Amino acid sequence: MNVIEASGLAKRYGSTWALRECSLAIPAGHVAALVGPNGAGKTTLLNLTAGLTAPTAGCLTVLGGRPAGSPSALDGIAFVAQDTPLYKNLPAADLLHLTRNLNRRFDQHYAQARLAELGIPLNRKAGKLSGGQQAQLALTLALARRPQLLVLDEPVAMLDPIARHDFMATVLTAAADDGVSVVLSSHVLAELERVADYLVLMSQGTVRVVGETDHLLASHRVLTGPTAEADRYARQLSVIHTRRGEAQVHLLVRTSGAADPAPPGWEVHPVSLEELTLAYLREPGVAALRGPARGRHAEASAATR
Amino acid sequence: MALAGVAVFLGVLAVWVWRAGLGLHYAYAAAAACHPVSSFACGDLVSRFNGMDGFLAPGWVFQVVPALIGAFAGAAVLARELETGTFRYAWTQGFGRWRWTLAKLVPLAVVVAAAAGAFSVLLSWYYQPYFGAGNQNLGLSEASPLAGGLFELRGVALAAWTMAAFAIGAFTGKLIRRVVPAIAATLAIYAGLGVAAGSYLRQHYLTPLLIKNNFPPASAQMLSRWWTKGGQPVSQSVASQVLQGAPSQVAGKGGVPQALGSVQYLSQHGYTQWISYQPASRFWPFQWIESGWLVALSVLLIGATIRLVRRRAI
Numbered sequence: 001m002n003v004i005e006a007s008g009l010a011k012r013y014g015s016t017w018a019l020r021e022c023s024l025a026i027p028a029g030h031v032a033a034l035v036g037p038n039g040a041g042k043t044t045l046l047n048l049t050a051g052l053t054a055p056t057a058g059c060l061t062v063l064g065g066r067p068a069g070s071p072s073a074l075d076g077i078a079f080v081a082q083d084t085p086l087y088k089n090l091p092a093a094d095l096l097h098l099t100r101n102l103n104r105r106f107d108q109h110y111a112q113a114r115l116a117e118l119g120i121p122l123n124r125k126a127g128k129l130s131g132g133q134q135a136q137l138a139l140t141l142a143l144a145r146r147p148q149l150l151v152l153d154e155p156v157a158m159l160d161p162i163a164r165h166d167f168m169a170t171v172l173t174a175a176a177d178d179g180v181s182v183v184l185s186s187h188v189l190a191e192l193e194r195v196a197d198y199l200v201l202m203s204q205g206t207v208r209v210v211g212e213t214d215h216l217l218a219s220h221r222v223l224t225g226p227t228a229e230a231d232r233y234a235r236q237l238s239v240i241h242t243r244r245g246e247a248q249v250h251l252l253v254r255t256s257g258a259a260d261p262a263p264p265g266w267e268v269h270p271v272s273l274e275e276l277t278l279a280y281l282r283e284p285g286v287a288a289l290r291g292p293a294r295g296r297h298a299e300a301s302a303a304t305r
Numbered sequence: 306m307a308l309a310g311v312a313v314f315l316g317v318l319a320v321w322v323w324r325a326g327l328g329l330h331y332a333y334a335a336a337a338a339c340h341p342v343s344s345f346a347c348g349d350l351v352s353r354f355n356g357m358d359g360f361l362a363p364g365w366v367f368q369v370v371p372a373l374i375g376a377f378a379g380a381a382v383l384a385r386e387l388e389t390g391t392f393r394y395a396w397t398q399g400f401g402r403w404r405w406t407l408a409k410l411v412p413l414a415v416v417v418a419a420a421a422g423a424f425s426v427l428l429s430w431y432y433q434p435y436f437g438a439g440n441q442n443l444g445l446s447e448a449s450p451l452a453g454g455l456f457e458l459r460g461v462a463l464a465a466w467t468m469a470a471f472a473i474g475a476f477t478g479k480l481i482r483r484v485v486p487a488i489a490a491t492l493a494i495y496a497g498l499g500v501a502a503g504s505y506l507r508q509h510y511l512t513p514l515l516i517k518n519n520f521p522p523a524s525a526q527m528l529s530r531w532w533t534k535g536g537q538p539v540s541q542s543v544a545s546q547v548l549q550g551a552p553s554q555v556a557g558k559g560g561v562p563q564a565l566g567s568v569q570y571l572s573q574h575g576y577t578q579w580i581s582y583q584p585a586s587r588f589w590p591f592q593w594i595e596s597g598w599l600v601a602l603s604v605l606l607i608g609a610t611i612r613l614v615r616r617r618a619i
Binding site: 047074138 | 618
């Protein structure tokens with residue numbers, strides 16, 4: 001099952017295209033990170049997923065073919081928007097009550113236990129909680145709905161490092177223990193390596209790279225060698241990004257497998273997720289990497305279930 | 306929140322109207338029962354009643370009731386969600402956003418209309434003295450039940466106007482997406498609609514009656530007056546010129562007896578005076594017509610708001 005599947009998706013606001021020709025499939029059972037610079041279309045894609053807005057063109061389904069925004073889609077998706085908007089003048093207990101009334105499923109015990117664990121008093125108004133606590137409260141409300149897919153838009157952007165860590169720990173626990181699929185957008189790259197096992201790299205309204213992070217990391221290498229030889233090898237390899245120093249040059253290349261031979265006298269390093277992401281974002285001209293075919297995703301996810 | 310505000314606002318206003326109304330009713334009872342009518346003491350009581358609550362008497366003050374309810378309860382409902390971003394929480398729950406909007410707007414519209422309806426019962430009581438038959442003969446103020454300003458406050462009209470103001474507020478709130486501009490727009494649209502209904506629409510609800518060479522009762526709403534001679538229309542200046550030749554006691558300064566005298570004088574000279582008017586007996590038909598289109602407008606606006614929400618939130 002694909003938790004998100006888009007084909008030819010486009011969204012225009014006025015005269016600017018926030019998304020254009022966007023096709024991707026995110027299989028279930030992953031923590032997928034949507035990465036890209038501001039204005040890449042991450043929030044637009046997530047808003048479309050949550051059904052808050054309708055696409056200008058193309059189609060988007062969630063949770064295995066449910067049209068985004070349909071009642072059955074909303075039932076299975078919990079969305080935590082940017083800056084975790086909550087009714088600031090409502091106490092946490094009232095927010096639990098409200099969320100329970102607005103959903104078919106709501107795990108009151110989980111929610112109360114979780115808030116107790118976090119030390120969030122039920123009678124405290126949401127607006128009086130710290131930023132980290134507000135984010136945790138919003139996340140608790142979302143997870144208590146027992147969703148199949150948790151969508152988080154820039155969940156940790158406003159949080160300090162400890163709150164950020166705690167928040168992501170809650171997300172990962174839910175993903176690991178309850179099998180919740182997670183799609184989150186972030187531009188905090190350092191966080192992703194620890195968290196995400198699936199990467200969707202976006203820029204300028206299109207998807208640039210999609211794939212499992214392990215697979216992506218295995219298929220890219222950094223080659224370091226003398227600057228003078230760089231141009232000769234660059235023609236033979238598929239170079240994503242070139243970083244030139246005085247004497248040495250670093251080529252980030254896409255390899256077809258571990259067996260690819262390095263040029264003699266060159267050093268080979270594995271690539272970090274951050275390096276990989278930055279390389280693709282700095283080179284908008286490089287052909288997109290769409291990952292394995294969609295059919296294989298479906299099979300793979302069926303096998304893991 | 307909005308409901309608590311409406312309840313407090315109407316409650317405080319109701320207590321104040323009730324106190325003012327007691328005074329007004331007492332003064333009216335005293336003036337109407339005074340005997341003999343021509344005595345100096347009675348004249349004193351009559352002018353005391355006529356001068357009471359001068360700023361409330363035309364009824365314009367209470368037009369703020371629907372306006373404020375519409376602006377603060379109606380415009381804020383969706384605009385606050387959209388402005389603070391909480392719609393991203395509320396409208397992504399399993400309940401779905403258009404059902405959320407429906408479940409919010411319809412009960413609220415009914416409740417604010419019911420509250421305004423209850424308040425208008427109090428206002429009807431307050432304004433009762435002005436509609437006493439025979440007020441005019443006693444020299445007491447008499448108003449037409451159809452007069453703009455009072456018509457909207459009595460019967461079912463106030464409830465309907467409040468519902469319409471609420472629906473206008475909800476609709477502009479969705480369109481404008483910000484609370485304060487939506488409140489301003491709601492007030493402007495409500496005022497425009499109120500003026501349009503009072504000045505242009507209401508007089509056409511039913512075909513006006515015509516009266517020839519006479520005046521309709523004081524309780525009727527006069528619409529226009531014109532003169533003809535031999536079937537041809539005559540301008541008012543011509544009629545005035547003819548009247549200048551009349552004996553002074555005929556062409557007196559206003560007042561019904563003199564006016565009637567001048568009509569007789571003009572008709573003796575071959576002129577016919579026509580007056581079109583709406584009789585007071587049409588109060589209830591007009592109430593139902595006005596409430597009918599206001600409720601229809603409210604349903605339309607709330608339906609359009611839900612449709613807009615359903616189509617997209619952002």
